[in-house]
């Protein structure tokens with residue numbers, strides 16, 4: 001049985017970490033080998049994009065301690081930023097003490113948009129489309145028999161009139177399409193293109209754009225968590241003590257800032273996306289689609305706001321919730337081609353896209369908690385500094401044992417800067 005608690009993982013050399021991970025997940029080191037063989041070879045890369053000349057690597061680490069819907073899960077996180085993986089793992093440990101993350105998803109319904117121009121009477125065209133909805137849906141159901149067989153396919157048609165636009169009013173049709181375990185872009189774009197001639201015939205108009213919407217507000221993932229009050233108290237490295245109440249209230253106050261102020265909400269949500277994107281990238285999913293959906297959803301009521309909500313329960317424990325669009329898949333695209341993505345899906349042992357969405361939104365909530373807890377107490381820089389200092393040391397040319405030496409000295413001096421790294425390098429050479 002998988003355990004997401006691996007004591008001393010951080011202190012192991014990288015070669016041993018992979019073996020420990022295999023043991024903890026019940027997989028073999030060979031299953032996880034793509035994490036260390038750089039996964040994507042040049043031939044594959046050449047098949048994936050045009051004009052390929054190489055590949056680009058990022059660090060992949062493991063988010064530990066996660067329990068999502070009662071299941072232990074090890075999280076592959078691809079990210080270049082220090083502190084994110086440690087922060088998520090630590091918060092997952094606190095949340096675990098409150099029963100872990102409880103996450104849900106809605107049906108995997110995407111929206112395909114069909115823009116119809118040059119219509120003489122928009123109301124009459126809408127009426128005609130309404131009358132022929134059943135026929136249009138029946139037509140849509142013939143488009144992808146495989147998806148249909150898996151229980152997906154066309155679900156509904158919505159007719160919208162855009163009254164005011166730079167080119168005047170026009171009509172938009174939304175095709176609601178259940179894409180099951182796919183991210184769904186190809187399925188929905190194909191369906192929209194196939195329906196277009198029928199829509200032109202019915203409306204007498206001209207179909208212009210036929211493309212999915214990344215505001216996937218019918219395909220949502222939601223995570224909830226509770227952190228017991230007694231788990232929140234701590235003493236910082238510089239000796240300052242924080243009570244559970246202080247940390248809890250500090251987190252709620254920090255969230256209130258994001259709830260009301262778009263300037264803060266953008267940064268708050270960026271912290272959420274640190275966690276979300278790290279999983280999305282690991283699994284070969286389209287992180288730009290997830291980013292676009294998240295931020296559009298955060299502005300859905302006309303003002304950009306926080307994607308998460310923090311409060312407390314009747315016992316004074318901290319409670320958190322994150323809801324956001326989650327158009328991720330486990331079939332098709334890079335998820336089935338990229339060896340690292342395949343190993344990532346295997347590690348999490350997810351069998352459906354919904355399950356992947358539930359894990360991903362939980363990591364987003366953990367990441368948000370990590371950022372707010374740090375910001376509300378000792379500040380973000382202390383945690384960031386030691387790893388950041390290592391990056392500065394490497395950029396200044398440090399290698400091997402020099403990296404820690406240069407980084408430690410800069411942290412002690414509180415001067416984490418390239419010029420200082422270079423001076424220290426010269427002094428130890």
Ligand code: MEV
Pocket residue numbers: 081267268269270271272274371372375380
């Ligand atoms: C840094 O990558 C993310 C944070 O700025 C998020 C936040 O401010 O909530 C720390």
